Amino acid sequence: AQAETQAEKAEVQAYFESTGFDRWNRIYSDSEEVNRVQRNIRLGHQKTVDAVLAWLQQQGDLASRSFCDAGCGVGSLSLPLAALGAGAIAASDLSAAMVAEASRRASEAGLASERLTFTVSDLESLQGRYDTVICLDVFIHYPQAAAEAMVRHLAAMAERQLIVSFAPYTPLLAVLKQIGQLFPGPSKTTRAYTLREDGIVAAAAAAGFRPVHRSLNQAPFYFSRLIAFERTPA
Ligand code: SAM
DSSP: OHHHHHHHHHHHHHHHHTHHHHHHHHHTSOOSOOOHHHHHHHHHHHHHHHHHHHHHHHHOOGGGOEEEEETOTTTTTHHHHHHTTOSEEEEEESOHHHHHHHHHHHHHTTOOSTTEEEEEOOGGGOOSOEEEEEEOSOGGGSOHHHHHHHHHHHHHHEEEEEEEEEOBOOHHHHHHHHHHTTSOSTTOOSOOOOBOHHHHHHHHHHTTEEEEEEEEEEETTEEEEEEEEEEOOO
């Protein structure tokens, strides 16, 4: 299974260094050059980001907390989080192209500072301890077992909180996916996996975390289950 995950990861990386970068950089921007599906993915994803920012702001004390944004993409979460005054943000992504764009956007927005660092790394290789570890819309690229292993790894780095989002397995989504397969072509993404929420929750529980917030963020062509976990008091 590990060799399979490695192959999967190499494929995902190659995609996000090339066509995937172009596609997702456009989706995660305000560029007009997006089709209807991409515009909906943009809207749905923004709901996920907004939900996370709202939870974090409710908890407050952002300036004294450290954050890890694993699979940060072009910085859609890290940049606004830095703008809100987060103490330290370690943003990383498997794709050098994504990281370069995130860093460019940070400079352009006047957010470049030593409190916001960018690193090219797969999340499995990340180390360190953070108050809060966040990983949004990354597990979509991996099957259940690999995603659960990622949850356990990320949880081990989180002192207090772990926030993840993923496409939940639902019969409706299974149908949509099949329809998606009828339209192959250059705009098609890599394989997309939907995940069983109970498995994700069990993986977090095995690492000592329990769910404290849950939301479903959606738009046509976008479904994302967002869960915030907290370390269970010893
Ligand atoms: N989290 C960002 C967001 O919500 O804006 C980006 C989401 S994008 C759909 C998925 C990102 O995950 C891509 O930037 C991709 O390069 C990254 N990624 C995929 N597999 C990864 C891995 N194993 N480790 C770190 N990043 C990964």
